[in-house]
Amino acid sequence: MQLLSSNFSPYSTRVRIQIRKKDLPIDIIAPTEPPLRTAEFAAKYPLAKIPVLILDEGGSISESWAIMEYLEARFPEISLRPKDPLGIAHINMLARYADMHLSPVLFPMFVSLLMGGVIDVDKELAAINKELAKGEKLLNSLPAFSERKLNIGDIALATNLLFAIETPKLFGCANILQNYPGLASWWHWVNEDVCVKQGMEEMRTALAIFMANKK
Template sequence: MLTFYDSKGLPNPDRVRIALEEKRVMDQVIVKQVDLWKGEHRTEAFKALNPSVTIPLIVLDDGTAISETTAITEYIDHTYPGISLTGRTPKERAVIHMMQRRGEQQIVDAIGAYFHHATPGFGPEIELNQNKAWGEAHLAKTLEGMRYFNDVLEQQPFIAGDGFSMADITVFTGLEFSETYPKVMVPVECTALLAWRARIGARQSCQGLTR
């Protein structure tokens, strides 16, 4: 059975959990919750599995450990039948990849930099190299990203076009984290983004994300 090192309520592991839920395979997975506030990812045992010291991580039956969210979700999408999350044709795959990368850069990673550098983040024992100016710059980047995705969703129903994909999951989890932890809200004028978020949030896979 696949083992999934999770940390509920954080965007990158949430992306993996939603992908597993979309594939309806949570019952085929062993889930291990890792408390990042307690530094449980900084142990030597975890570092041996993932030298990047980040969650999510999956470990396959043969012992192969895979980190990096997009690598994990590619594995999940190609291992289990059902809905396609990363695209079927070369064009779909490229567009989803591109939009997902924009979602990471402009929302997930940007709000993460704000959280880690300009707020207490995971606390003083974990946040050892804070740079407030760097964090504040990423707050501005996040808000710019929200406006960019609002513009995208004024033109099309989903982040990567006509169908639901990993790109939706990525942006959705970034917004959930943003509003739950550093409390950065989607601007009210971003009506297309807010309407899309309500639609995505109604999916069964997206229920109960907070810790």
């Protein structure tokens, strides 16, 4: 199997972390044949975005969470998913929070970085802080992370939170987590994992390259 991936993509990064944690024989490659954002890529992969998992038996799977669930079911030997229904619900809550609540409020800052437009920084930081407060409450409502193993819900949240931490720095906010001790403690815990740490370093490097190319 092959994973079409980009270090700049939090969604690709979460799958790369999972692959490394599970020590899976999956080649991680850049989308070059055909290139991303081309008609050829869209014709070959219906959702026209990465990550894409190309299957040995033919066909492919798009959307990071669908890929991660597939890999957990296909390769259960090293499991990163709870077995009980409540535990499964908890990891889905973390992933949905990351994708449906946290990520959307980062878009205005990303668009500003990409296109050079002017934004109301205070307004956008307030929106991010509102969602981080939700994340703090969510983590506090779940079983203590210090008493369980890392799971795919943690991995999904970690990659999105990386951008929630790093992007505001480019707009003058040095420590967006300073008022969220629960999130900050969880962030420290999740980054103790070697595979997570590697993924975070790859994303930071990709972001630095992106910003350098914008100058």
